[in-house]
Amino acid sequence: MTQPPLPKAPDPPIDPGERPPPPQPPPELPWYERLNVLNVTLLLFLLAVVFSAPGVRGSGRPINYWESFSRFAGGFFPPDFSITGETLLALVETFQIAVMATAFAIVFSFPLAVMGAQNISPRWVVGISRMTMNAIRTIPSLIWALIAVAIVGANPLAGVIALTFYSMGYLGKFFSEAFESVDVEIARGLRAIGAGAVQAFQHGLWPHAKPLIWSYSLWMLEYNIRSAAIIGYVGAGGVGVQLYQYQEYYDWQKFATVLLFILAVVTVLDLLGEWVRSRITRKLRKPLAG
């Protein structure tokens, strides 16, 4: 059995004398007050696009782009798998170069990162460290490889040296940001109960920064494996040397085989790295109660 509806309360009488005034439209901001950083950046980017558009130009000769592409891509098929053995060996060497370079970069970039973290180091030390890291980052990996080949010759050691320097610039920056994202109050609290500076860092800062540091390191390893495949073009070892040789001899079928192997390795590493990184950083998202 349903309950009868409750009687509706009568609406309160409206006194025409107390009618609220009609809402005023919000005041319009003058144009210069609407220019925040985002708007200005967007405007500058649009101007840059307009400025750069004339730069998109071809040779001016009548070339059938589609025909050129079909002819070039057609040379890749079918891939020549007769070089599988040597490609796998070269891939192993590429992997070794990337792993060693990442390991060295982690070690060398760690002090740079600590010095570059604003919440840990004094301002002048931060300035010096950041300038160093910026300078290292400015030079592309291929140029580092050219420098290293000039110094130690065309061998895998050159690759390790090149990628170590290249990675240091990035890892130093990422590690600095990881340290800066940590609440230093915990470390200060440990200092207040008698811990030394190194102890406060090790027990107050490091546990919090550690998952991010490992996550960035893993990302750098993935990146270095891709880079190690390229720096072989200038003789710094790895699968890039093979790529260079096949390109020089227009042996596109073998070239395609090497590319396929690189694609497979990088895809597997990407998936694996993504999974490990998500496992590492998952617990970080839980806030502290209290």
Add this chain to the structure above:
Amino acid sequence: MPSSSPGLESPPPAAAGRQKCCAGHPAQPAEEDNPHHLTVTDLGLKRGDRWLFRHMTWQVPRGKLIAVVGPSGVGKSSLLGCLAGMIPQTEGKVVYCCCHHCLHPPHAFQNRIGIIFQNYMLVPNNSVLNNVLCGRLGRYAWWQTLFGFRRRDRHDAIRILQDLGLGRYLHRWVSETSGGEQQRTAIARALLQEPEIFLADEPVSNLDTYLTGRVLGILRQQALHHRRTILCVLHNPDLVHRFADYVLSLDPMNPEGWHIRQVGRPPSAA
């Protein structure tokens, strides 16, 4: 406490090892006759253009539990921060007297001050056990704890955690524990430190009635049996009367209106 407060304990035995542990710090003028553990003289703290407290002068004898009371925002935590040397005072001074009768400013006494922070100051992505072990960091040189703590320290930490009902959570991350468990972890860290003075900022705010009694009972034992001094911010008058020896009240309307009294006795003028 005013110097005339009755019931003060006799001073600890004369310091045979003063030069060993307190080299570089001046000897207290009153020598071994002065039993005060902490002396606050004309202490004042200003935040912006507002004084939180001013002209605060009192002395704490060893082995007493002093409840710091007052409404929220009055400056209780800031007072503890001043006493710990974490917040520089605007005027006045804070002096600790160690068991060897030497005077120390707060920054030179830090590894003998155990702090239970209001917001715990725990590392969320580290285990409960490791957080507690941090209480022992002040005992070691930096290189001695690079690869972990000694087995004896781990045993002590586990015993304290079991006493506080956290034996099941030793290896759990702090971020995976409840607020009350985190608070007990912070208390365990201070207990493992075995400091001379505890500065506890609302140490039972997240605990149920049983655990509140247990924790304050443990702190009281520390005062009675180990002659450690405890300054504890409390809000519950029943707990103050049950566990505290002295009450230090701060007045939100008048920074000079603080007063200190023995529990159960009429208040003495500041």
